[in-house]
Amino acid sequence: MSILSSIMLQAAPAALTDSVATMAETISQTTAAPIQELSVWDLCTKGGFLMIPIVLLSIVCIYIFIERAIVINRAARHDDTFMRRIKDYIHEGEIESAQNLCRSNGSPYARLINKGISRIGRPMNDVLVAIENTGNIEIASLGKGLPWLATTAAGAPMLGFLGTVIGMVQAFYGIASAGNTAGIAAFSEGIYTALVTTVAGLVVGVIALFAYNYLVARINSVMNLLEAKTMEFMDLLNEPAE
Numbered sequence: 001m002s003i004l005s006s007i008m009l010q011a012a013p014a015a016l017t018d019s020v021a022t023m024a025e026t027i028s029q030t031t032a033a034p035i036q037e038l039s040v041w042d043l044c045t046k047g048g049f050l051m052i053p054i055v056l057l058s059i060v061c062i063y064i065f066i067e068r069a070i071v072i073n074r075a076a077r078h079d080d081t082f083m084r085r086i087k088d089y090i091h092e093g094e095i096e097s098a099q100n101l102c103r104s105n106g107s108p109y110a111r112l113i114n115k116g117i118s119r120i121g122r123p124m125n126d127v128l129v130a131i132e133n134t135g136n137i138e139i140a141s142l143g144k145g146l147p148w149l150a151t152t153a154a155g156a157p158m159l160g161f162l163g164t165v166i167g168m169v170q171a172f173y174g175i176a177s178a179g180n181t182a183g184i185a186a187f188s189e190g191i192y193t194a195l196v197t198t199v200a201g202l203v204v205g206v207i208a209l210f211a212y213n214y215l216v217a218r219i220n221s222v223m224n225l226l227e228a229k230t231m232e233f234m235d236l237l238n239e240p241a242e
Helices: 003-030 042-046 051-076 081-091 095-105 107-117 124-142 146-181 184-240
Strands: none
Touching: 051 124, 051 146, 051 184, 081 095, 081 107, 095 107, 107 124, 107 146, 107 184, 124 184, 146 184
């Protein structure tokens, strides 16, 4: 017994040492394992089929914003000498020259003034109504495409939430089907995959909302310009010729 006891006492520290060494090696390997990084493209591909309409809405949103911004900025430009030249032509009786100047200018307020010039000789109320109707048409033309931005601002987050709900249902269904073999890795992967569409939808929606409000503000500034030019033209018609 004494010989067997001494052998067991000598083997126990060696076995304990081997176990500790094995555990330390396992921990070091686990710690040294690199963390996998995900690119934006990888996240987009994991978002599911609902990422397609979200991406399409973002492309449409960018196109409409750039195209409308260019058109509205052109409409907001004005020539300080335009009304002075119109006044000189009208007081000199050169109506055709005034209309040619309006056509060459090509701005929304020039088209308003051209409509007013074509109504010279009629009651002032008729002239004003003709100008206002033309102004309404011009403003409606500037706002073309803005409903798409408003739809994108409201619809993109909804599509994102729908994708998240579908992804969560699929993730929980997969976990339930796996039973006891389901691991935390599969569960967490299903959750972050489902949340990708929410992030994408919110990003697109926020961008569309800011773009929509910016363009609306620019259109309001053009409306103020048209109103100012209209009042200036009406005052011009009431002025006596020098």
